[in-house]
Amino acid sequence: MKAVIYRGPYDFRVETVPRPQIGGPTDVILQVKHSGICGTDLHTYRGNLKSVQPGQVLGHEFTGTVVAVGDRVLGFVPGDTVVSTFTIQCGECWYCKNGKSGQCDITNTFGKTGLPGGQAEYVRVPFADNTLVKIPEMDVSYVMMADIFTTGYYGVKKIVDQVQHVAKGHAPKPLDQIEVLQLGLGPVGECALQVMKYLGFKNVTCVDNVPDRLKKAEELGFKPVNFDDGADTLGEYDYVLEVVGSSSALKTAFDHVRRDGLISSLGMGHEPLPFTAMDCYLKNINLSFGRCHAWSLFPEALEIFQTLKGEFRDFVDTVIPVEKAAEGYRKFDAHEVNKVVIEF
Amino acid sequence: MKAVIYRGPYDFRVETVPRPQIGGPTDVILQVKHSGICGTDLHTYRGNLKSVQPGQVLGHEFTGTVVAVGDRVLGFVPGDTVVSTFTIQCGECWYCKNGKSGQCDITNTFGKTGLPGGQAEYVRVPFADNTLVKIPEMDVSYVMMADIFTTGYYGVKKIVDQVQHVAKGHAPKPLDQIEVLQLGLGPVGECALQVMKYLGFKNVTCVDNVPDRLKKAEELGFKPVNFDDGADTLGEYDYVLEVVGSSSALKTAFDHVRRDGLISSLGMGHEPLPFTAMDCYLKNINLSFGRCHAWSLFPEALEIFQTLKGEFRDFVDTVIPVEKAAEGYRKFDAHEVNKVVIEF
Structure with a gap:
C-alpha cells in the first residue's frame, strides 16, 4: 500500500x-x-x-x-x-x-x-x-x-474551569467579560476561537502574523493583532491561551497575563522556560501544559x-x-x- | 522605641x-x-x-x-x-x-x-x-x-479547588482518597497539615529532615519521610504541596506528582526552575505559585x-x-x- x-x-x-x-x-x-x-x-x-x-x-x-x-x-x-x-x-x-x-x-x-x-x-x-x-x-x-478541534476545546476548557476558582463571597466572572489573549491562530487556534465564541467569550485578542488567520479571527468578532507590528498594543489579560510552543510565545504569555492568571499552554515547547521560580512566585502564576x-x-x-x-x-x-x-x-x-x- | x-x-x-x-x-x-x-x-x-x-x-x-x-x-x-x-x-x-x-x-x-x-x-x-x-x-x-496559617490554608485550598476539575461524567475524588505529597514541615507546613486533617485528607506523605517536625506529622495521622534517608520510598501523588522554595524541592515535586497532577507551590524560589517546557508538556503538568x-x-x-x-x-x-x-x-x-x- x-x-x-x-x-x-x-x-x-x-x-x-x-x-x-x-x-x-x-x-x-x-x-x-x-x-x-x-x-x-x-x-x-x-x-x-x-x-x-x-x-x-x-x-x-x-x-x-x-x-x-x-x-x-x-x-x-x-x-x-x-x-x-x-x-x-x-x-x-x-x-x-x-x-x-x-x-x-x-x-x-x-x-x-x-x-x-x-x-x-x-x-x-x-x-x-x-x-x-x-x-x-x-x-x-x-x-x-x-486532534485539532478536541485539542482546541481542551485549551479553552482549562480556562473555563479556572474561571470557577474564586474566593468565597465572589461570583465567577461571566465568560463574556473574561479577557483572553490567544497566541497562535493556526488550525488548533481557530478551533479554540470557535469554541470560545460558542461558549460566549466576547473579549479575545488574537495574535499571529498570517493575514488570513487574523482576518478569520476578526470575522469571529475577536480582536486581531499582527505580531510583526509589535506587541505594544497588548495589554493585560485574565487568561492566555498559548497555541505556539515557542519560548517567545510563553514569554509573551507570562508578560501579558494578569497576576494570578492562568496560562493554558497547548504548544509543544522545545526551548527553555522563559521565566524563573522567583518570577512565578512574584506573579502568583498558574500554568497548565500538555497534550x-x-x-x-x-x-x-x-x-x-x-x-x-x-x-x-x-x-x-x-x-x-x-x-x-x-x-x-x-x-x-x-x-x-x-x-x-x-x-x- | x-x-x-x-x-x-x-x-x-x-x-x-x-x-x-x-x-x-x-x-x-x-x-x-x-x-x-x-x-x-x-x-x-x-x-x-x-x-x-x-x-x-x-x-x-x-x-x-x-x-x-x-x-x-x-x-x-x-x-x-x-x-x-x-x-x-x-x-x-x-x-x-x-x-x-x-x-x-x-x-x-x-x-x-x-x-x-x-x-x-x-x-x-x-x-x-x-x-x-x-x-x-x-x-x-x-x-x-x-501569615503562616493563612498561607498554609491557601496552599491546601488550591488543591481542594483543583479536585473539582474532572471530565464530564467523572465525580470528584473524595478528599480522604486524595494522595498528597507535602515537601517541608516547618511552621507553614504544619499549618497546612492541620488544615488538611480538618478537611478530611487521610493520605498525606510528609517530607522533611527535622525529627520533631516528622514526629508531629505522624501524630496528625500522616506518613513522615526523612529525606536524609533518601526519597526512594516516595511514590506518585495526585498533588504535591511544596513549602520549601528550593529548586531541589520543585524537582522532587515534579518527579513525584502524577501526570496531569498539580504542584501547589508556596515556597519562595530563588533558583532556576528544574524542568523544561518539554518536560511540562509531556507530563501535562499544572503549576500554581505565589504569595x-x-x-x-x-x-x-x-x-x-x-x-x-x-x-x-x-x-x-x-x-x-x-x-x-x-x-x-x-x-x-x-x-x-x-x-x-x-x-x-
Whole structure:
C-alpha cells in the first residue's frame, strides 16, 4: 500500500509498504479515507522530534472504514465509518478512568515510533474500542475531531474551569467579560476561537502574523493583532491561551497575563522556560501544559463540533491525493494553506 | 522605641529608632504585643532578598492594640485588639475586589523596603481598614493568622479547588482518597497539615529532615519521610504541596506528582526552575505559585483556625523579649525551635 514515510527533516516521501494486519485481539484495521496534516507533524517535518525515526509511517488525524477486527473488539464491525483519536489508550488505567486519557499508561501517538500512522491506505488501530468513534457520515471535516478541534476545546476548557476558582463571597466572572489573549491562530487556534465564541467569550485578542488567520479571527468578532507590528498594543489579560510552543510565545504569555492568571499552554515547547521560580512566585502564576486528553474529552467536544460543523465548511481548503503529500507538507509549513487533508 | 533592624546577612540588631506617627488618613498606629519570626524572614536573614536594605525594621506577623487612627479609618478605634495581615492592600483595585489581595496594585509586605515591620514596640499600618482584623483576645496564637496559617490554608485550598476539575461524567475524588505529597514541615507546613486533617485528607506523605517536625506529622495521622534517608520510598501523588522554595524541592515535586497532577507551590524560589517546557508538556503538568492572598482569604481561614486553635497550644514554643531577638533568629534558622514570638 502507499504511505507517507519520514526519511529525514524536510524529506517526507510516498513509498510502498506492506499493508498492516490484525496483530492483537483489540486491533482494528481501517481503510483510510481522509488523513490530515497537523501542526504537530510540522515539528517532525522540521526534524524537532526524536520520537520519529526514518521509515516511520506518518499521520495521526484520520477517518476510514473498518475492514477487519480482532477477537476482543466489541464496538466495531467491518463496514463501520469511524474517526480515530490521535492517540491510543487502554481504557483501563487510572488515567483513562479519570478523564486524563492523554496520559494513559500505554498511550502512544499515531505516526510516532512503535505506532505506524494513518497517512496510508490502511492503518492498524490497537485498543480500537477506546480509540475509534463512529461518525454519521464520511465527511472530511471529521479529521478535525481526531486532534485539532478536541485539542482546541481542551485549551479553552482549562480556562473555563479556572474561571470557577474564586474566593468565597465572589461570583465567577461571566465568560463574556473574561479577557483572553490567544497566541497562535493556526488550525488548533481557530478551533479554540470557535469554541470560545460558542461558549460566549466576547473579549479575545488574537495574535499571529498570517493575514488570513487574523482576518478569520476578526470575522469571529475577536480582536486581531499582527505580531510583526509589535506587541505594544497588548495589554493585560485574565487568561492566555498559548497555541505556539515557542519560548517567545510563553514569554509573551507570562508578560501579558494578569497576576494570578492562568496560562493554558497547548504548544509543544522545545526551548527553555522563559521565566524563573522567583518570577512565578512574584506573579502568583498558574500554568497548565500538555497534550489533549482526546478520548476522555471526545464526547463533550463532539457535541460542540456537531453544532459548529457548518462554521468549518471552508476550513479544510486543500484536499490532495497521497502522491502530492510532500507538496502538501511544504505548503502547510509555509502557511500557504489552512488545512491539508490527504484523500484516499 | 526598640525595634529589630536588618544590618546585613546574619546581622539583625535591636536598636532604638523613632516611634512611628500617623502619616496618612488610612493609617493606624499599633502598640505591638506579639510579633512572630517567620520562615520568610529567614530568606532575609540569609541575605537572599534584595527587597530589604540595611536599616529596615523587620517583622510581618504581629498583633497589638490600636493607639491612634487616621481621619478616614472607619473600622478601628484606640483600644481595639487586632492582628495584621502580613501584607497591606488597598481594598479598591481589581485584585482586592476579586479575592486576590496578595497581588493588590499597591501591596507591600511589612518589613520590606518602604514599609517598616512589626518587630518593634509600635508600627504604622497603612490601609488599616483592609489590613487589620479584630481578635477576641490577646492570645499569642493569633500571630499565626498574620501569615503562616493563612498561607498554609491557601496552599491546601488550591488543591481542594483543583479536585473539582474532572471530565464530564467523572465525580470528584473524595478528599480522604486524595494522595498528597507535602515537601517541608516547618511552621507553614504544619499549618497546612492541620488544615488538611480538618478537611478530611487521610493520605498525606510528609517530607522533611527535622525529627520533631516528622514526629508531629505522624501524630496528625500522616506518613513522615526523612529525606536524609533518601526519597526512594516516595511514590506518585495526585498533588504535591511544596513549602520549601528550593529548586531541589520543585524537582522532587515534579518527579513525584502524577501526570496531569498539580504542584501547589508556596515556597519562595530563588533558583532556576528544574524542568523544561518539554518536560511540562509531556507530563501535562499544572503549576500554581505565589504569595498568599491573606486579606481575601482571612475570613475563611479564620473560621478554620478558631476551630483548630487548641491544636496549636504548643506551636509557639519560644516567647522571648525583644532584646533576645537575634538569638531567636539564630535558633529558628538552626531548626532548634518551632516558632519564635517576640513579646512586647
